[in-house]
Amino acid sequence: MELRQLTDRVFYSMHNKEADRPVLGYINGQKYSLMVDSGNSKKHVELFNEAINNEGLRKPDIISITHWHWDHTFGMHAVEGITIAHKKTNDKLAEIAKWKWTDSEMKKRLEAKVEIEFADTCIRKEYPLLSEIRVTTSDISYDGNMEIDLGDIVVELRHIVSPHSEDCIFIFIPQERVLFIGDAVGVDYYNNCYLDKDKLRSLITAIEEFDFDICVMGHAEPVSKLDILNIISSLLDR
């Protein structure tokens, strides 16, 4: 896995469509380092740790989750630092932690429309052995927003309104002018791919208020502030 440097202190690894592995971020503070999302499996976490080690960076001390979807959270049990998620994310993860990971139970969840086809297919690709799936809640949870001082750099966690999921948060690094938005710009896969345009408009307002140059999405190349606003506007016209 390749680690790319965005700014002096911010790095990321690219997404991988094969088993829907999302972008993972890394913010290198003097005192602590923070990882954006925990990846979709132990393997994904191991590849990321290998990539940051190759760059001479230390393993993440803190892991912050952007939203509950499996591809962003199923690696949580395998990270070594402290995990932080929004209360809404944790509530959902607590529910999923009770699920059984057998072929028949997964099929039942598809029939009951608790799970979606796309996630089911990708989970089966990532986990040839379904019994290896471990779902956990985070060590720390918060409601609203949170600020973390990594030493000489501050990271802001901001809960925002998104059409993708109720629990989406942004991870903003003002000093580096970078905004991680996870999958916030996207349809709700768990509601027939519904695109709530009111929520999309709220999202535009939220993004406009952040002072940043680079926007990092969960499953695409980083883009400029202007580009992300144009992408959302084009979705509004759809």
Ligand SMILES: [Zn+2]
């Ligand atoms: Zn998602």
